[in-house]
Amino acid sequence: MSFKDYRIDENEGLEFGLYTLGDHLENPHTGKTISAQQRLKEIIEMSKLAEEAGIDVVSVGESHQDHFTTQAHSVLLSAIAQATEQIKVSSSSTIISTSDPVRVFEDFATIDLISDGRAEVVAGRASRVGLYELLGYDLRDYEELFEEKFELLLKINQEERVNWEGKFRKPLRDAHILPRPKNGQLPIWRAVGGTPASAIKAAYQGVPMYQAMLGGPASVFKQPIDAYRETLGHLGYDSAAFPVATAGFFYAAETTQQALKEYYPHINEGMKLTNGRGFPKQAFAQGAHLKNVMNVGSPQEIIEKILYQHETFNHQRYIAQMDFGGVPFDKIMKNIELIGQEILPAVKKYTAKK
């Protein structure tokens, strides 16, 4: 394994991406909610603008519950693949536990062919677990469902003809799994919840980790990354060959005060509906600190934060969630503009290794 297998070139510097969970929520500033159709179309539009701004990755998460639009996230990713030419098309994440790995591979290999080799999978097991009941799975199998199906997905990725037997799916006997991705294999990452215990399981599977971080000091989120690399080492892998990605809240405005003011109601009201409780103002205010992982602020402050995080984590990719909680499209456009014109050039300049 090497960074190349994950289509990552460190010479180009830290990769910068956008991610959406496809939430479908009211804009708390205006009290208006757009239609699900408009939300989906705006995600496609956001991806096109991201590509024009030079952003490396766009990803969409699978969420099966009220207040979301991306239940069929791979279908949306396929539309994004068709609408774009350069940007990597990824998931954030694909809930492998409640899906058939054969179908997931078929979908993403197809997206890979449509996109000319830009597709990848980030597989997770869901933090909101209502989909287990919806899709007919027992929550008591939470851990085992994920490990078994994740392993099968990796196996299908490595072998075109598959012989396999497990607990949660009928056996595969010399099954020919098609289509094959453009470059033979898909990059497959594992979503990690932000604890060392979760991160070391990515090392057990020998795959790169994708860490979600809502807010808090970078030093805390360094611990799972350290544990992951250490475990890779114990297992005989070269930890330097495995990329690490982080994901978190992002919102840029001309000043930090303006960014906090504009984004806070979206986060607080949105989380009340999707997670059952809001986001404390005190914690959000601390989010503006240089050493806090929440990338909310002026472009200059965000640049300093991302560079501090890069120094702390030595990670290869950061993906930003800027559309949560009904952020209107003109603000999304403004954010992408600030990223493209100010944030991205500085981040690339200081993190490129060539």
Added chain:
Amino acid sequence: MKITLLSGSTVGTKTRTAMNYTKNILEEKYPGEEVTLLDLAEFDVDFSDGRDFREYHGDTKTVTETIMESDVIFIGTPIFQASIPGSLKNVFDLLPQNGLRDKIAGILVTAGSSKHYLIAETQLKPILAYMKAQIVQTYTFMEERDFYRKEIVNEDAVFRIERLVEDAIVLAETYKNIKRLKEEQYDF
């Protein structure tokens, strides 16, 4: 303000009796407030299986959502096997991490013996503190001999419940101010 009384036992009558007194005092002294009594003996509550509290159905959903919407919660608990009953612990397990943030929690204990007077201090308060509740520090501890045929026969126990109710409401008003002052520091 939304005030919930949680009678935490499915066994016996003393805790429910104490909660009835609490409810009457609340309604008499604070007639404008919205008071709900949840007696776990009257609900069929599932054991926590780890899902989000809003994804349960029926009684379980009613109990968790009522608590999550409350500003003030009075928790009534008996002492079984030197601890809080499993039915009450299950309610905490059904709720999310930090689920009692910005909520005031008052405690009433009904025990068979005075030997249990520190159980709430050592076992219930740590749970409430972990869940980020604002705890009314002094709680009301009552014993078997304070009750007779579903009535409280020790006047001092009634006075102590009255003081607990007053303290909880004053703390709730005060905490509202603290929160407002705290949030006013931020201009977002």
